[in-house]
Amino acid sequence: MDRYSNDPRGGRYPRNARSGDRPQQTGAAEHEAALRREMNTRKPKAHGQRDLLRRRLKLAVTIGVTLAVVLTARLGWVQLVWGPDLSEKASQQRTRIYVDPARRGEISDVRGQQLAYTMQARSLTASPVVLRKELRTLADFELQESKDYYDLKESERDERLDAKVKEEIERYAREIPKAIEQAGASNAEVSEKDILNKLKSDSTYQVLVRNVDPDVAEQIAKDFHGIAADMQSIRQYPNGAIAENVIGKISQDGEGQFGFEASNDGILAGVDGRKTFDVSPDGVVIPGTMRDEIPATNGAKVHLSLDLDLQTYVQQQVEQAVANSGAKSASAVVLDAKTAKVMAMANSATINPNGDIEKQLERGKTFANTTISAPFEPGSVAKVITAAGAIEDKKTTPDEVLQVPGSIDMAGVNVRDAWVHDVAPYTTTGVFGKSSNVGTLMLAERLGEQRFNDLLLKFGIGQTTGIELPSESAGLLPNLSQWSGGTFANLPIGQGMSWTLLQMAGVYQAIANDGERIEPRIVDHVEDASGAVVEQPEPEKVQVVSPATARTVRDMFRSVAQSDPSGLQQGTGPQAAIDGYQVSGKTGTAQQVDPNTGAYSNSNYWITFAGIAPADNPRYVVAIMLDQPQRGVHGEGGQSAAPLFHGIASWLLNRDNVPLSPPPEGQLVLEAR
CATH class of the missing domain: 3.40.710.10 (DD-peptidase/beta-lactamase superfamily)
Incomplete structure (x- = not known):
């Protein structure tokens, strides 16, 4: 309906006009002129609306095209310029290289009696910084099960968690030496104070105890969260000081340090093996990704002319x-x-x-x-x-x-x-x-x-x-x-x-x-x-x-x-x-x-x-x-x-x-x- 209604008397008036305001009836000519004037008034308004719509549409298309161009360019930059580097970083994050250490060669006398040989053992290691964070997280889980957890202030919770971590670290330092001593499974002196100081350090890697029997080390690693039993080779000198001036010894890193061990390190040390595989984010090996496997070559056995x-x-x-x-x-x-x-x-x-x-x-x-x-x-x-x-x-x-x-x-x-x-x-x-x-x-x-x-x-x-x-x-x-x-x-x-x-x-x-x-x-x-x-x-x-x-x-x-x-x-x-x-x-x-x-x-x-x-x-x-x-x-x-x-x-x-x-x-x- 338009905004005008026909009057029974032949005149037109706005629909919302009061009856007292209706105009007087006019002739046909006047009616046509009034209608033309009305149409001319409405036409510019309709054209303005269509122009505004077109401008908005054009702007939207421009913005869309621009975004598409930018995204396409960005994608191309990522693929062509950043791609190789990102791919390399991703590969490094999921790739692990496992080193299979070669066994150091034995040294014997002219009759085959052992002068130096290598025995497999374990080193107990930890990452003190990571360990303390994980112990705090575990302590927080335990604390959440208590009834008053949500009634505690944040500072009170922190105090309790800090105390719990300290208590656990002290327990580690106290119990690990006991476990080793009871098993008689270490060739080194184990100090409670030394372990405690290492666990309190800001280091990301610490060797807590060396030369531990493999079985005992594995059990300790299982009983104490965050403690690892790393493979270690122990060089044994069964005759003590006898011929030590000739044989020499190796360092803790397994390198020849004195005597024959030093001058012939190349033939005694052998060549470490290695293999590469991919792991998932949680550290699990992805099946079928093993590659580049090189077996270890053990060191040579040397028979000295010494009797x-x-x-x-x-x-x-x-x-x-x-x-x-x-x-x-x-x-x-x-x-x-x-x-x-x-x-x-x-x-x-x-x-x-x-x-x-x-x-x-x-x-x-x-x-x-x-x-x-x-x-x-x-x-x-x-x-x-x-x-x-x-x-x-x-x-x-x-x-x-x-x-x-x-x-x-x-x-x-x-x-x-x-x-x-x-x-x-x-x-x-x-x-x-x-x-x-x-x-x-x-x-x-x-x-x-x-x-x-x-x-x-x-x-x-x-x-x-x-x-x-x-x-x-x-x-x-x-x-x-x-x-x-x-x-x-x-x-x-x-x-x-x-x-x-x-x-x-x-x-x-x-x-x-x-x-x-x-x-x-x-x-x-x-x-x-x-x-x-x-x-x-x-x-x-x-x-x-x-x-x-x-x-x-x-x-x-x-x-x-x-x-x-x-x-x-x-x-x-x-x-x-x-x-x-x-x-x-x-x-x-x-x-x-x-x-x-x-x-x-x-x-x-x-x-x-x-x-x-x-x-x-x-x-x-x-x-x-x-x-x-x-x-x-x-x-x-x-x-x-x-x-x-x-x-x-x-x-x-x-x-x-x-x-x-x-x-x-x-x-x-x-x-x-």
Whole structure:
């Protein structure tokens, strides 16, 4: 209906007009004009509404298109620019890499007796920060079950929760050590205070206890929320301090730290395995996602040339010698005469890796292997080089009688014998049997400086042996171009240069092995993870002197251990003699430098001995050094190391049932009558 109604009288008026306001009836013309005016008034209003609608629609379309373009661009940016990075982050969040640790290889002696091996154990670990949050959440769940939970103020609830967490942490620190102690399942001291401090720390990872038996560790992890039993490998050294100077030890991280463990870490450690898989947000492995699996390769098993029984005996003898003689230290090396393999390598004050390391260090115990790392002046033991050179070059014969004065001048340096005497008719054998400095220098002069230097180098002096151990010293040998006038007056009698004990043993090994020096080695053989023998590089071999010369020198040096009631034909080391066997060797007494004066001391000495047993059919070479002994190795007068050689060589000859030597044909002549 329109807003006008027809009047019965033919007129039009607005429908809402009062009857009194109705207009008067008009004619047809007037009616048409009024209607036109009304239509013209309504038309602009309708057009305005349609324009407004169109504008709104256009704006909406524009906004929609713009949003679509923006979203499309955003999606493209995410897919093309951010996509790879986001994909990588997502992969990292769900990807887990599990490392399968390789087992460290075993170390055994030449007879297969264990020197070091790895045992599986567990470490109890926790994330203190996460643990305390989780304990608080658990405590909150418990508190919610109480009737007055919602009546408590927030501060009161916090106090109760804090107290509960503290109580639980203290219970952990108290109960975990008890559980371990009752099971006897840890090789480490477990401290309640230490565990408590670790659990109170702000760390995200703490090792609470190491070296726990796997079963006990798993049970503790099950009984105590937030405690994990992580896999751990424990290196065992079943013989304590025996051969520890050679074997060394590993760190808590499983890396070689000292000795053979350090220098051969690469072959002992093996290669860890690994595998990759995906996990769900709650940490559950997603089936079928295992990939990139690489199996672990366990470390190689190394068989050393050490003989554990012999090593034990030698180490005990060395320690006893230090106690008896009052020496600062002592060491001994035993080589196989034919192969130069190390059978024993001992020094005093060796640490026990199974004990309290800090306390032992305070008492002077050490991981050091002084037989290869602490060179010293060898003294008269070095005279064997002059003897070998003089016989090899035919500068003398064993029976030549030398008229040896009590002193000699060489390049302005006066050298005396250790005892006062007039000109004495010593044989070449007697010069070395009685250890005459003067007689030795007389023979060295026949060789000359160049030839003597060549001999030192052939015998390996001033060079490392290449043994498979760390921290080996080359010792000290002055270069020939740097020799001063007095150098040649010192070197032939064992002063002015320094050797390691292993180098000393190597010199006598060459004499024992018919003149062929073989670089000493301590690895007998190596087996890889599959049990296959791994070939080792051959040691260097040097023919220093001829076999005939070596045999002659061995025979000459039997004079050192020769005894004579009259003293005329007696050597300097009769205590080295062994009933039923011929032995060959040399005593040594080297003056140490006084740090206060810079000159040689008349009271501080290195006492040495190197010997071959048996001399007629060499099996063993034994080298010994004592640092500043105050008396003999058995507490007797004198300062000789010969008795220690006797003890070690006798034990070996008896243990290995070595056939007796043929009786010698009379005494060796040391001094002509």
